[in-house]
Amino acid sequence: AQSVTQLGSHVSVSEGALVLLRCNYSSSVPPYLFWYVQYPNQGLQLLLKYTSAATLVKGINGFEAEFKKSETSFHLTKPSAHMSDAAEYFCAVSEGAQKLVFGQGTRLTINP
């Protein structure tokens, strides 16, 4: 069965610094991988997704993620953090259409 592990339940960075949120997955078949963002008291919003095309995926708000099969990783990065990036971020994996399994989430805090 597929699963996702997000390393670090809380990440804190300074405004303007690099953001790196880690995600490792387990899947018996080539997976689909996703990053979702959840702002306080809101639903989840898709940031980006990997579906076996380019291994470097660009998403909204300047985020990108790189699929590394050898490391079973799909880490999320952003070169320069902005205060508005403060939110909860969820990595998710799917082995087939429409059945997502989410990680436990990483809360990102941005320090001024």
Add this chain to the structure above:
Amino acid sequence: EAGVVQSPRYKIIEKKQPVAFWCNPISGHNTLYWYLQNLGQGPELLIRYENEEAVDDSQLPKDRFSAERLKGVDSTLKIQPAELGDSAVYLCASSLGVSGELFFGEGSRLTVL
């Protein structure tokens, strides 16, 4: 285009009382999901509908939870009776086809006292 609409946003009840949540998906989306999100956790699938058929309800606690999606559009999730451990956010999502992109509502936050 309107997004996924859920109601109520917040609900406080006493244990053993019933509660119901309603979801209206994005127009034309044939797949509808109910997820449970506990505090500090990622969403966990409760049930998935393809049109009006529940195709995956393996994680739905059927002794107290029930769901329906009449006419393959909006859906209702019910808990009867509620227990203290049911306090959580209940998220509804919908998708079109096999793109894998789920669109989520804002959730219904349940507090059981």
